[in-house]
Amino acid sequence: YETEFDSCGVFWNELFHGAMHGLLVGTLSLAALADYNSMQFVALLILAMLVILSHSMINRRKVAPSRFLSLIEARKVDMRTPHKVIEDFDPEYYRDPLTDKVLSDDSDEENSE
CATH class of the missing domain: 1.10.287 (Helix Hairpins)
Structure with missing residues (x-):
């Protein structure tokens, strides 16, 4: 499909x-x-x-x-959920369509400063 x-x-x-x-x-x-x-x-x-x-x-x-939730904010919300829920998430879910980069824990810290 x-x-x-x-x-x-x-x-x-x-x-x-x-x-x-x-x-x-x-x-x-x-x-x-x-x-x-x-x-x-x-x-x-x-x-x-x-x-x-x-x-x-x-x-x-x-x-x-x-309607105005950024990708970084959405990832932070996902990370607050129980680990068993997010362990099956594909890292591609956090691919920024503009930069074509996958957000990681490091990118969250860099952008929060």
């Missing part, structure tokens, strides 16, 4: 936003079917508000910063 297109993970943002919008529309659709004076209607409106709030918070705290 040869990849024809590398999206660099960009599609995950679209997938997240699409899933959250789908969850909101589905919740509001159920609310539209519920009786206006019922507890289910109120609960579904509260759930819709929670979906909007969580989408906003996750977007602000996770999605927006992830």
Whole structure:
């Protein structure tokens, strides 16, 4: 198998936003079917508000910063994970596309000074 297109993970943002919008529309659709004076209607409106709030918070705290994460910062985040998780990582994962060099532990220290 040869990849024809590398999206660099960009599609995950679209997938997240699409899933959250789908969850909101589905919740509001159920609310539209519920009786206006019922507890289910109120609960579904509260759930819709929670979906909007969580989408906003996750977007602000996770999605927006992830668009600007440098390769060096991403490697540092990976190095904080348990060793058993990262021992199977290929060093090519840390190849800088501009310089065509593989980042190592030494390059992290040089760039942090």
